[in-house]
Amino acid sequence: MLDRARKLVESVKxxxxxxxxxxxIRPRLFHGRGDYFRARFSVHRLLFGRPMRYYVGVNPAAxxxxxxxxxARAIVAHELCHILYFERAGRxxxxxxxxxxxxxxxxxxxxxxxxxxxxxGYGEGLSEYREWLYRNVPxxxxxxxxxxxxxxxxxxxxxxxxxxxxxxxxxxxxxxxLTLEEITASTAPRAGHVPxx
Numbered sequence: 647m648l649d650r651a652r653k654l655v656e657s658v659k660x661x662x663x664x665x666x667x668x669x670x671i672r673p674r675l676f677h678g679r680g681d682y683f684r685a686r687f688s689v690h691r692l693l694f695g696r697p698m699r700y701y702v703g704v705n706p707a708a709x710x711x712x713x714x715x716x717x718a719r720a721i722v723a724h725e726l727c728h729i730l731y732f733e734r735a736g737r738x739x740x741x742x743x744x745x746x747x748x749x750x751x752x753x754x755x756x757x758x759x760x761x762x763x764x765x766x767g768y769g770e771g772l773s774e775y776r777e778w779l780y781r782n783v784p785x786x787x788x789x790x791x792x793x794x795x796x797x798x799x800x801x802x803x804x805x806x807x808x809x810x811x812x813x814x815x816x817x818x819x820x821x822x823x824l825t826l827e828e829i830t831a832s833t834a835p836r837a838g839h840v841p842x843x
Contacts, residue, residue: 648675651704658722662766666726669733670699675706680787682708682779683721685728692740700729711782713775720763720771727762753794758822760796761804765815769805773798793824803829 651673659666676684684703691699702725708718732740763772776791776798783791796804803826808814814832823829 647704647706647709648673650709651675651702654704654718654722655702655726658719659726662723662768663726663730665730666733669729670697671726671729672699672701674701674703676703677705677707680784680791681705682713682782683718683725685725685732687729687732687740689744692737695737698733700732702726702729711778713778716771717775717778720768721775723766723768724759724763724772727759727766730762731759749793753824754822756794757796757824758819760801761815761818761822764796764801764804765808769801772796773801776801797826800826800829807833 655671655673659671674686682705686701686703688696688699688701691697702722735743760772763769776795779791780788800823804818807829811833817832823832
């Protein structure tokens with residue numbers, strides 16, 4: 647199973663993340679209920695000033711429960727977007743990140759990461775992953791997953807709107823939408839804005 651995870655991570659990294667070419671990224675298996683993929687950095691290396699190492703955690707239960715290949719590739723892309731953020735952040739910023747555990751911060755951080763994966767072409771797979779996740783996550787975790795990540799309907803809206811208006815990505819990076827209503831409201835003229843023509 648670890649070899650399958652390694653091939654998956656290496657393939658997505660090679661195809662879509664040239665910026666991470668020199669980064670030390672290793673797959674790691676973990677077990678649990680409700681979480682299937684995650685990104686981590688080595689706290690030991692962070693604290694002691696050593697070259698950073700990152701991990702993409704893969705729960706074997708994802709493969710055992712039949713997650714589709716495209717969905718798995720998309721969620722790995724999401725995790726690699728996290729690692730790209732870690733790689734670009736300073737060590738102090740990473741230390742602060744460890745302390746920011748509020749629900750509101752988590753939702754904004756994860757949805758921003760979803761946006762970056764969508765921009766890299768993983769929207770369809772991410773939507774497929776969320777459909778699979780909703781069927782496989784424990785019922786008590788479903789509301790949290792819906793709050794923290796884009797739903798399939800939200801992903802479709804993001805894709806449709808950014809296809810016509812790519813500049814929305816810049817606006818959303820500064821103020822990430824937390825609901826479908828906030829996504830669709832982005833097309834409304836801003837207060838004080840007079841359309842040209």
